[in-house]
Amino acid sequence: MIKALGLLLVAGLLLSACGSESEAKAMSTWATQSDFASNNKTVISDVRHSATALESASTAVKLLHAVCDILDMDVSAANAALPTPDNQSTQLLSKAYTDIDSGAKLCFDAGTNSLQRQRALNYLSKGLAYLSEGTLRVGVAEGSESN
Numbered sequence: 107m108i109k110a111l112g113l114l115l116v117a118g119l120l121l122s123a124c125g126s127e128s129e130a131k132a133m134s135t136w137a138t139q140s141d142f143a144s145n146n147k148t149v150i151s152d153v154r155h156s157a158t159a160l161e162s163a164s165t166a167v168k169l170l171h172a173v174c175d176i177l178d179m180d181v182s183a184a185n186a187a188l189p190t191p192d193n194q195s196t197q198l199l200s201k202a203y204t205d206i207d208s209g210a211k212l213c214f215d216a217g218t219n220s221l222q223r224q225r226a227l228n229y230l231s232k233g234l235a236y237l238s239e240g241t242l243r244v245g246v247a248e249g250s251e252s253n
Contacts, residue, residue: 132191133247140187146241149184152177153206153230156213160223160230167217174213174226181206192247198240205233 127135137143155173159165185203189196209229216222 129191130248133195133244136187136190137244137248142187142244145180145184145187146237148180149177149206149237150234152180153209153234156210157227157230160213160216160227163218163220170216171214174210178207178210178214181210190244190247192243195240195243195247198236198243202233202236202240205229205236207233209233 152173156177159170159173181203185200185207188200188203190199206229209226212222212226212229216226
């Protein structure tokens with residue numbers, strides 16, 4: 107009886123392993139399907155363009171609207187790819203996208219107001235820090251496969 111239960115348990119474990127995907131593989135699949143690397147480059151580039159526009163007092167409001175609106179659209183698209191298979195990556199990237207989106211909205215509304223421009227820059231900076239941390243975490247989660 108004990109031997110039969112042992113064999114049943116081993117068989118069940120083997121069957122469950124056949125149908126499951128490792129966390130690292132799931133993360134790698136998510137990164138590929140969501141085009142994470144490309145989206146990251148786009149968001150970072152958009153943040154840089156927005157920051158440059160915000161830092162220059164001579165930037166026309168129409169240009170500020172354009173770069174900040176593009177950033178808002180691109181960060182919203184990146185955010186739509188969440189959640190990831192890794193909870194910690196999801197939390198970090200969610201914070202990043204939320205802060206960058208807040209910065210983009212403040213950027214769009216800042217006009218010539220230097221205090222609003224600085225607030226937008228602060229959100230963008232904080233968002234990039236979370237994005238950097240989240241990107242590192244994605245890499246760790248992709249490489250955590252021990253098989």
